[in-house]
Amino acid sequence: MASSTPSSSSPSPALLNPVLLGGCIIILVSFSVRASFGLFQLPIAEEFNWPRADFSFALALQNLFWGIGQPLFSALAEKYGDRKAIVAGVACYVVGMVLSALAITPGQHQLLEMLVGFGIAGTGFGVILAVVGRAASDQHRSLALGIVTAAGSAGQIVGPPLTQLLLDHLPWQSVFVSLAGFILLSLLALGLMRVPPPAAKGPQDEDMGVVLKRALKDPSFLFIFIGFFSCGYQLAFITAHFPAFIAEMCSAIAPDSIIQALGVSSTSSLGAMAIALIGLFNIGGTLLAGWLGNRYSRKYLLAVIYALRTLVSAVFILNPITPESVVLFSMAMGALWLATVPLTSGLVAQIYGLRYMGTLYGLVFFSHQLGGFMGVWLGGTLYDLHSNYLMVWWIGVGFGAISALAHLPIEEKPWAQRGTPLATA
DSSP states (O other), rough: OOOOOOSSSSOBBBOHHHHHHHHHHHHHHHHHHHHHGGGGGGHHHHHHHHOOHHHHHHHHHHHHHHHHHHHHHHHHHHOHEEEEEEHHHHHHHHHHHHHHHHHHHOHHHHHHHHHHHHHHTTTTTHHHHHOOOOHOOOHHHHHHHHHHHHHHHHHHHHHHHHHHHHHHHSHHHHHHHHHHHHHHGGGGGGOOOOOSOOOOOOTTOHHHHHHHHHHTOOOHHHHHHHHHHHHHHHHHHHHHHHHHHHHHHHHOOOTHHHHHHTTOOOOHHHHHHHHHHHOOOOOOOOHHHHHTTTTSOOOHHHHHHHHHHHHHHHHHHHSSSOHHHHHHHHHHHHHSTHHHHHHHHHHHHHOSSSHHHHHHHHHHHHHHHHHHHHHHHHHHHHHHHHHHSHHHHHHHHHHHHHHHHTTTOOOOSSSHHHHHHHOOO
């Protein structure tokens, strides 16, 4: 079981605590690297003269295996301890990154990105949010989940510009190894991740398998599962393809513009800046979502977020792509980017309890990553067919509208209040 100390025998009454800090550090580093993969699209394709779909499929598999690994690592954490699961995730991440630096065929990259996907799962939301959720009091849980999610956005601010800076001076292979080193250093935060394991199963509690079967038969769980699909589609597509999209589709940066004055002189640099801007504005959006989730209906907040994403994406693609429109889109999408995560994870905990929150959220997150797989893979495939990303954008707009509607019929009442047996929190 996860290590604990006498002082951590119950959830901390304070919002800020060592577990929250440790979780933020690990998420920040993990997402710094994860948000940077789109910057490798052009260098790798140019070096090997590959069609866009080849490396895109590798990133699509990364997202898919992130989703497959999420419930597996969450179950591993609940059975053997949170910190052991995180160490296993870091190991997968580092090995996958280092070996990717040596890969010279599409098949090798695709195979290794599966391992990287498992690494992201072991250092990502499913494991970390469950730990932070157990360490937080009921009063602060939604905001604490929002803070950890915002730390992922902070990583998105730091990762792409740093990676682009490294790519400007080093071959992409050396950059892969450098990023692997940062991931390895995140293990230093494990000393802060001391929290009691889930409460021991009592005679009135159900086994994990029974709870999973019951959840999978619950229409509300299905609606959450469907709704999270478009989130993954949009986020993964933008992360993987937006830098290349901007480099190819955006008009030139005016010499006397504010963007030029900030040191961004090329559309490739603008692509890295756009991903960082999304991360910057998502910090505020995610914290606001976590705060609102403590006060208002989470399902309606999620419906509003997906509706706004749909509107923002449609307006962006219907207008000329300019440096200014890229910046405005990045700011607007950033405010909505990961705002769904504290609300969705909080909704799972609210309805189904804390005991198996990590595993249940991991299953929901698998839908997110199925969407991510589709977004990244279709992005490369349809680009090679049509030489543009327009169809992929409009598919994402449609999925966003479906997600907004899917959240409306969710029953937010906890299982315990429905007279449904469940594992205790």
